[in-house]
Each structure stands twice: as structure tokens, then as C-alpha cells.
Amino acid sequence: MSIIKCNIYALGIIILINMFVYAEGLERINYTSGSNVQAIADEKEYIWVGSYDGLTKMDRYTGEMTYYNSANSGLPGNSIGAIAIDETNIKWIGTRDGLARFDGTDWTVYNTGNSGLPHNSVQAITINDDNIKWIGTLGGGLALFDGTDWTEYNSGNTGLPNNRVWSITIDEANIKWLGTDGGLGVYNEGGAVSVDHFLTEIPESFILRQNYPNPFNPSTTIKFSLPERTNINLDIFNTLGQRGIRLLDGEFNSGTHEVTFDTKTRTSSEA
Numbered sequence: 593m594s595i596i597k598c599n600i601y602a603l604g605i606i607i608l609i610n611m612f613v614y615a616e617g618l619e620r621i622n623y624t625s626g627s628n629v630q631a632i633a634d635e636k637e638y639i640w641v642g643s644y645d646g647l648t649k650m651d652r653y654t655g656e657m658t659y660y661n662s663a664n665s666g667l668p669g670n671s672i673g674a675i676a677i678d679e680t681n682i683k684w685i686g687t688r689d690g691l692a693r694f695d696g697t698d699w700t701v702y703n704t705g706n707s708g709l710p711h712n713s714v715q716a717i718t719i720n721d722d723n724i725k726w727i728g729t730l731g732g733g734l735a736l737f738d739g740t741d742w743t744e745y746n747s748g749n750t751g752l753p754n755n756r757v758w759s760i761t762i763d764e765a766n767i768k769w770l771g772t773d774g775g776l777g778v779y780n781e782g783g784a785v786s787v788d789h790f791l792t793e794i795p796e797s798f799i800l801r802q803n804y805p806n807p808f809n810p811s812t813t814i815k816f817s818l819p820e821r822t823n824i825n826l827d828i829f830n831t832l833g834q835r836g837i838r839l840l841d842g843e844f845n846s847g848t849h850e851v852t853f854d855t856k857t858r859t860s861s862e863a
Contacts, residue, residue: 666699708742
């Protein structure tokens with residue numbers, strides 16, 4: 593194990609690009625062989641680290657490490673692009689040669705030959721509250737996997753900007769944001785679209801989206817979409833069904849609108 597002492601501002605960026613390091617004051621302790629780290633996941637007492645050379649499981653309290661690669665485990669390849677841990681502590685590992693599922697004992701590999709995975713190079717994995725895996729590939733677009741069925745979204749069957757998906761995140765409003773070679777994409781009710789289309793799309797019917805954050809304190813944002821210019825009344829009700837305040841009252845153009853409600857001032861502001 594090597595210890596590197598350095599100026600955090602001068603060399604921090606270089607260190608983070610080339611190795612996984614644990615910060616303790618100005619000391620940097622290298623927990624890998626020094627090859628590029630592409631993915632990190634936190635599992636309570638363990639840190640999982642993915643690099644070009646395989647997967648490392650580190651006990652964050654003792655420093656003990658376990659190394660996995662294609663020669664000593666069920667990993668389909670050694671270049672790890674993504675790691676995600678679901679609610680049952682199963683590890684989902686994206687490699688350049690397919691997707692691996694690891695329960696601590698057994699490995700299951702998914703690839704284009706035995707599953708609905710659209711491309712074997714997996715660079716991004718995010719798991720939502722319903723335990724659905726959102727998988728970004730470098731060539732096949734976006735795949736959703738619920739444990740049984742696969743759904744594929746690509747630039748051919750939806751508005752995804754590009755089929756090379758590098759990153760995925762889910763915000764408090766349950767909207768999925770996708771980083772692609774063609775720009776930022778968004779997944780909404782109809783599938784994946786470019787962010788420009790998402791912000792300007794005209795819906796076929798009225799849509800009232802989930803407020804975010806929820807629960808909230810002291811403010812929350814409510815978003816709605818209109819197919820045409822319409823008169824809107826937007827009211828806040830309490831748990832007894834009694835109207836407390838009217839946030840909006842007036843005509844709004846077609847498109848997407850949002851309003852922020854502040855419980856402290858009981859006022860709203862449009863955006």
C-alpha cells in the first residue's frame with residue numbers, strides 16, 4: 593500500500609483521475625494498483641471500486657481488500673464502467689463486456705446474446721425506488737430492467753439524443769436525466785427525449801406532475817403542462833379536503849409551467 597502526500601489543490605485532480613484514494617487530511621492512500629477508476633459505490637461498511645483492471649471490495653474500517661476480475665470471478669470483463677447497489681444489497685456491475693449481477697456468492701451475466709441488453713458496453717447504472725435498473729450503454733442507448741423484462745430506448749425508437757449514454761441520475765421529482773454524446777436527455781412519460789424537446793414539448797392532454805420536493809419544508813415546486821391556452825385555477829387543500837390557498841388563477845399558454853409555493857409566506861411565484 594503506497595501513501596502519497598501532496599498539495600490537495602495542486603494534485604487532487606490528477607490523483608482522482610488515476611486512482612481511487614481515501615482522503616485523510618493531506619494524506620492520500622491508494623487502494624488500487626493505480627489504474628483508472630471509473631466507478632465507486634458505497635455499501636455501508638464496504639466501498640466498491642471499479643477500474644480498468646477489475647473490481648475491488650474494500651472494508652472501510654479494516655482496509656482489507658478483495659479483488660475480482662474475469663479470471664477469478666464471474667465478471668465478464670475487467671473494465672468496469674458502473675456500479676450500483678440495490679435495496680437487497682445486490683451489486684450490479686457494468687463492464688465493457690456486459691452487465692454482471694453479484695449477490696455476494698453467485699454471479700449472473702447479462703449480454704446481448706442472453707438478454708434484452710442492447711449493447712455489451714455498460715457505462716451507467718441507476719436504480720429507482722421501484723428497484724428498476726436504468727442502464728446506459730455506449731452504443732445501444734438506454735435499457736430498463738425490472739428483474740424479468742427489458743425495455744430499450746434508443747435514438748431510433750424515441751427522442752434519445754444519442755445512443756452512447758455515459759451517465760444517469762434521478763431527481764426528487766422522479767425525472768431521469770441522461771448524459772449522452774448528443775447532449776442532455778430526459779426521460780418522461782413518453783420515453784427518452786432531448787432536454788430541449790422536454791422543455792418545449794406540447795402535450796396531448798393536461799398533465800399535473802408530482803410536486804418536488806415531497807415532503808417539503810418550507811417550499812415546493814408544482815409543474816403542469818397544457819395542450820393549449822387554458823384558464824387554470826390551482827388550489828392547495830389540507831388533509832381534510834379544505835381549500836387553504838389559491839396559487840394560480842388565470843390563462844396560461846400551451847406548454848410546461850411551474851409554480852413554487854412557500855409555506856412560510858403562503859405565497860407563490862411562477863417560473
